[in-house]
Amino acid sequence: MKMMTTLHFLWIFLIPLFQILSVIDILLVSSQCLDDQKSLLLQLKGSLQYDSSLSNKLAKWNHKTSECCIWDGVTCDPSGHVIALELDEETISSGIENSSALFSLQYLEKLNLAYNRFSVGIPVGISNLTNLKYLNLSNAGFLGQIPMVLPRLTKLVTLDLSTLFPDAIKPLKLENPNLRHFIENSTELKELYLDGVDLSAQRTDWCQSLSSSLPNLTVLSLCTCQISGPIDESLSQLLFLSIIHLDQNNLSTTVPEYFSNFSNITTLTLGYCNLKGTFPERIFQVPVLEILDLSDNKVLSGSVPSFPRYGSMRRISLRYTNFSGSLPESISNLHNLSRLELSNCNFNGSIPSTMAKLTNLIYLDFSFNNFTGFIPYFQRSKKLTYLDLSRNGLTGQLSRAHFEGLSELVYMNLGDNSLNGILPADIFELPSLQQLFLYSNQFVGQVDEFRNASSSLLDTIDLNNNNLNGSIPKSMLEVGKLKVLSLSSNFFSGTVPLYLIGKLSNLSRLELSYNNLTVDASSSNSTSFAFPQLNILKLASCRLHKFPDLKNQSRMIHLDLSNNQIQGAIPNWIWGIGGGALAHLNLSFNHLESVEQPYNASSNLVVFDLHSNHIKGDLPIPPPSAIYVDYSSNNLSNSMPPDIGNSLALASFFSVANNDITGIIPESICNISYLKVLDLSNNKLSGTIPRCLLNNRTALGVLNLGNNRLHGVIPDSFPIGCSLKTLDLSRNTFEGKLPKSLFNCTFLEVLNVGHNRLVDQFPCMLRNSNSLRVLVLRSNQFNGNLTCEITTNSWQDLQIIDIASNSFTGVLNAECFSNWRGMMVAHDYVETGRSYIQYKFLQLSNFYYQDTVTLTIKGMELELVKILRVFTSIDFSSNGFHGVIPDTVGDLISLYLLNLSHNALEGPIPKSIGKLQMLESLDLSTNQLSGEIPSELASLTFLAALNLSFNNLFGKIPQGIQLQTFSGDSFEGNRGLCGFPLNNSCESKRSEFMPPQTSLPDSDFEWKFIFAAVGYIVGAANTISLLWFYEPVKRWFDKHTEKCLLWFSRK
Incomplete structure (x- = not known):
């Protein structure tokens, strides 16, 4: 106890004593401030230009204070000489270039001028400060070549010339001297910081330069120095290295x-x-x-x-x-x-x-x-x-135990996983949590109310794309700091009056799309209603019957009211939303009929989507800022304005497909420099294709002019560097030949020129289009054979080829089939997922163009709105092919549809067709095939449509579970065939052979799909088109599209 008392006394006595001694020490030092040193410092201050209002050091220096050694930023030795000068962050902009005062401080050991605003080269006078051990000129704005005289500073221990933001025009650089000469005398250097200094002149020998001159180096920082690899073995000689920073250099090497x-x-x-x-x-x-x-x-x-x-x-x-x-x-x-x-x-x-x-x-x-x-x-x-x-x-469920005690957690993102179960309310009650992302999981059930909503720090709640149901919790609409509320693509139900949103005064983003909600917008028209100032509002598929009153929204840039039942006219006040800053407007899939006048679209509109409405009359002129414009599937009529292209100068996507637009294609469309997708299909356009539409058009990825009344020749002006992936000119009256310049379109995936009047031979010039997946030449006047000089990569991805109803002749080349590797892969429906042929553009967005193709199955047309990459089809029907069917057709094991009917093919049906286990439709009718039906066909268990009629086949029809489901129509016209399902017995036909028969016209044969396959397919197509308008089902359908289409086609 006595010792404790003594220690306490000493402590009370010693502290004041130390303070007194410190003051005496300061006074002693200050009294040693030499007049010449003070004079030099004041001269230095006078020569520098800086902002005195922001200065914390220089501004306080003055001649009235004799003790210059206690000035801020100044340190002296016991003799009164200035040995350290720290003038960092003093906003100095100039005056140092010829500062004789600074360079006369001969005893200076430390100089720090970092974070100033110089815009000059490093002054050569610094080399006079030969006692410097620490030099920091980082981020001070110095430019150009580092002076040759700087290597005179041989006592340097720390050198920092780094810069975070190098000047793009005149960066600080080491060129002459280079790094080797710059450091060759700096043997004492331990810390070297040259971040942002251009060392490109050093090339690859920077390691040797460092290791030969700096044996004591402990810190090496050369970020963004334009040095290159490899990292040489010589660097291993720097045994004392403790810190290495080499970020943002193109080393392009391995790590030693x-x-x-x-x-x-x-x-x-x-x-x-x-x-x-x-x-x-x-x-x-x-x-x-x-x-x-x-x-x-x-x-x-x-x-x-x-x-x-x-x-x-x-x-x-x-x-x-x-x-x-x-x-x-x-x-x-x-x-x-x-x-x-x-x-x-x-x-x-x-x-x-x-x-x-x-x-x-x-x-x-x-x-x-x-x-x-x-x-x-x-x-x-x-x-x-x-x-x-x-x-x-x-996977798995979330429980309270996962987050118990995480009182400091501010940000949590568990989105896009496969988490399931019910969301625990505790997750919303974490005291510091501000941002919560649980989107794209499999959470189910109702979200419970949570406590302390009004005091919660949450500013973001994202539960998009789950399976949550029930009402939206009231507590979620009481979180006062909430800025983002995203609940789209769930199964929330009930009515949401918009006045409840008014309580969230800080809300900037609201997403309620694609639920089972009914959003009541009537309250938004009340004068007492105060809707928060939103940036983004997404109310797609919310059963809206009218526009919410958004006239006073001064910040809104994104508005999505698609998939609702909004009728009437688009109000003209909508263009004033956001003070004219509205950038994204989606009103698609409504019942809108017109655009209220005066029409003056927002000058900043980037995405303008009005497709699938009932808008009549003239085409609305899009604003000049628009990049994505979709007017498709409306009732627009009349011709396009002649200057439409001038209003779309920045557009990447423009579609007016599925309207009643007449007239010619305006040449002003050629002025759309950035156009990637142009879809004018399914209208009543006439005239010819403007030649300028293709000239120098290297960015265009999709051109769809199908199903119009266009005529003339296809311009032979596809440019070198052509980027086209889809070209659809089908169902017009084009004449002449396919342009040879299509050879330049090496990225082409879909080419459809079916149903025209083209007279040409098979387009062998496309053999270099290694990406080609769909080729449709149907119903033209193509002739000649299919023989092309092909390479191993020619058409290796081809999955749909339809050259039916032309005048092709010759034999079917075995090598042709053997090259189509896209039909030789057995696809897993589950693994392929949503694998469609589509063209994605605007890479930072979710926009893409969905390719379609129409297949003809015995006179009935079926449009595939989404072309699955697993769907494969060959249709060579109604031509003049002869010879045998090559065995290599059996290598196309992923083939779904094979139609070689109405030709002059002869010989036996290849047994190899039995290997086509995915085949669902086989038509070899109206040829001169002979021999027996291979028993291998009985193994085709997915076969839903079979037609072998009107050939010279004989013998017993093979028995198999699937073959027995077909009617006699599939085999009629082969008088040598017998057995089920035909009525004649094989006993009476044992020695008979079928004589040559006369081909019957196509109309004489009644095509029948077992289990009413066509009915199912057409019904499926109609169902798909109907479901497309109901978004929750559409989302489910998108996830299962492949399975659905395959299931429908097999029924």
Whole structure:
């Protein structure tokens, strides 16, 4: 007790004593301020230009204060000489270039001019300061070549010339002298920061330059220096390196194994260096390594090894690399780990449950990977503020235990996984949570009310695309700080009066689309209603019958009211929304009939979608800012304005398909420089194709002029570099030949010129179009044979070819079939998902053009609105082919439809057709085929339509479960055939052979699909078109399109 009293007394006595001594020391130092040093400092201040209102140091210097050594930014030695000058962040803009005062401070050891506003070169006078050990000129605005005299500073220990934002025109650079000459005398240098300095003149020998001159180097920072690889072995000689920053250089090399031998290395950052190969695992295991950043090296592969106990790692960033594999359980050994970024990699497996032991974890991002299994519990990670596990394959349910104790969590994103079950209300009650993303999962049930909604910090709730039902919780509409509420694509029900939204005064984004909700907009017309100022409003498929009153929305840029029952005219006040800043307007799939006058579309409108309404009259002139304009499927008539193209100068997508537009195609459309999709199909357009429409049009990806009244020849002006992926000129009256310049369109996927008057031979010039998937030449006057000089890649992706009803002759080439690899792959319906032929444009958006094709099955046309990549079809019917059917047709194992009818083919039916296990329709009728029907056809269990009629076949019809379902019509006209389903017995036909027969006209044969296949297909098409208008079912249908189409076609 006595000792404690004594210590307490001493403590009380010593503190004042130390304070007195400190004051005396300061006075002693200040009294030693030399007049010449003070004079030099005041001269320096007088020569510099700076903003005195923002200065914290220079502005306080004045001659009235004799003790210059205690001025802010000044440090003196005991003799009164200035040895340190720190004038960083003083807004100095000039005056240093010829400052004799600064360069006369001969005792200066430290000079810091960082973060100023110079726009000149580094002054050569700095080389006079030969005692400098620390020089920091970083981010000070210095430009151009680093002076040749700077290497005179041989005592430098730390040199920082880095810049975060190099001048694009005149960056700081080391060219003459180069890096080698610049540092050759700096043997004392331990820390070198040259970030942003142009070292491109050094080429690849920067490692040798460093290792030969700087043996004591501990810190090397050369980010954004334009150096290149490889990382030379000589760098391994720098044994004391502890920090290496080489980010944002195009090293284009592998990471050397010897980095793991740097025993002192604590920081290694190599982000955005175009690294290749496999990253050495041993580097992860360096005991003292704290920071490892390999981000944005997209082809760098590797895996995460086991970690030693008590590892020092605090931060790991592998985002946007090609790392893969699973994470080790030993990740829990990284007790100091606070930040772990693994987004956009290829990791798989489950997330280790041992991560629950990472008590210092603050930031965790595993998004865009292939992780599976359950989400681990994070109760012990009390410091966690950021959690992103989105875009994986995580499953299971969420429980309160997952997030218990996470009082610091601010951001949570679990979107785009396969999480299921009921959402626990506790997740909305996390005290610090501001942003919650649970979109695109499989959550079900009703969302319960949660507590403390009015005091919640939540500003974002995104539950889009789940299976949630019931009413929207009232508490969700009481979160006062809420800015984003996204509940679209669920099964929420009930009525939502818009006046309830008025309580959310901070709301900027509201999405309620595609639920079972009825949004009551009547309250929005009340004078007492105060609707929040929104940026984005999405109320698609919300049973709206009229426009909400949005006249006073001054910030709105995105409005989606599609798939509703809004009738009448589009009000003219809508163009004033957002003060004319409205950029996205979607009113498609309503019952709108006109546009209220005066019509003055918003000058900033980028997306203008009015398709699938009943709008009559003239085509509305789009605003000049529009990029996406869709007027398709309306009742627009009359001709297009002659200057329409001038109003679409920036457009990428323009469609007026499925209207009643007449007249010619205006030549002003040629003025749309950025056009990628032009669809004028299914109208009454006449005249010819303007030649300028194709001239120098290298950006155009889709041109659809099908089903009009166009005539003349197709212009032979497809340019070199043609980017066309879809060309549809079908159902017009074009004459002449296919233009030879189509040869330039090497990316072509869909070519449809069916139902015209073209006279030409088979388009062999397209053999270089390796992407071609659909070729339709039907109902023209093409002639000659199919023989082309093909390469191994010619038409390897072809999946639909329809050359029926032409005048082709010759034999069917076996090599032709053997090249069509797109028909040789057995597709898995589940794995292929929504794999349609489509053209995606505006890459940062969800816009795409959906290709369609019309198939003719025995005179009945079926339009495939979505061309599945698994759908394959060959139709060579109604031509003059002769010879045998080649056996190689059996290699097309994914073929769905084969029609070789109405030709002069002879010989037997190839047994190899029995290998076509996916075949659903086979028509070989009206040929001169002979022999018996191969028994292998009995194995075609998916076959829904079969026609072998009017040939010279004989013998017993094979028995099989599927073959027995066909009627006698499938086999009639073959007098040598017998057995079921024909009425004649094989006993009486045993020795008979079918004599040559006369082909019957097509109309004499009654085509029948077993199980009424055509009825099902046509019915399916109608059903699809009806479902398309009902969005919740449409969304379900989109997910199962392939299965539905295949199921319908098999019935």
